[in-house]
Amino acid sequence: MxxxxxxxxxxxxxxxxxxxxxxxGYFKPDPQAPxxxxxxxxxxxxxxxxLHMGHALNITIQDILSRWKRMKGCKVLWLPGTDHAGIATxxxxxxxxxxxxxDRH
Numbered sequence: 001m002x003x004x005x006x007x008x009x010x011x012x013x014x015x016x017x018x019x020x021x022x023x024x025g026y027f028k029p030d031p032q033a034p035x036x037x038x039x040x041x042x043x044x045x046x047x048x049x050x051l052h053m054g055h056a057l058n059i060t061i062q063d064i065l066s067r068w069k070r071m072k073g074c075k076v077l078w079l080p081g082t083d084h085a086g087i088a089t090x091x092x093x094x095x096x097x098x099x100x101x102x103d104r105h
Contacts, residue, residue: 026067029075038069039077 021027040062066078097103 021067026070029070029077030073031075033073033075035073035075037077038066038074039079040066041079 062078066076070076094104
């Protein structure tokens with residue numbers, strides 16, 4: 001019976017797969033390809049919070065969809081976006097600065 005390692009070490013497996021994907025051209029969409037374009041914009045976490053399971057799930061799903069569409073031949077763009085919590089972030093940052101006797105100006 002094979003014993004599994006106690007914790008997952010992605011580098012042991014993912015390096016070989018990543019090299020294969022690069023060699024296969026999966027990250028270089030062909031603009032002349034007859035397939036549709038596919039784009040996902042990634043909103044980053046706001047500056048006041050930390051990454052949580054929701055972020056991990058969201059980004060994982062986007063990664064899977066992007067790779068799947070690439071492998072189907074689509075022209076894929078997975079692009080970092082803009083902060084999705086601008087107003088909430090602004091308020092929290094203003095309060096934190098105020099505690100330090102500062103303001104955003």
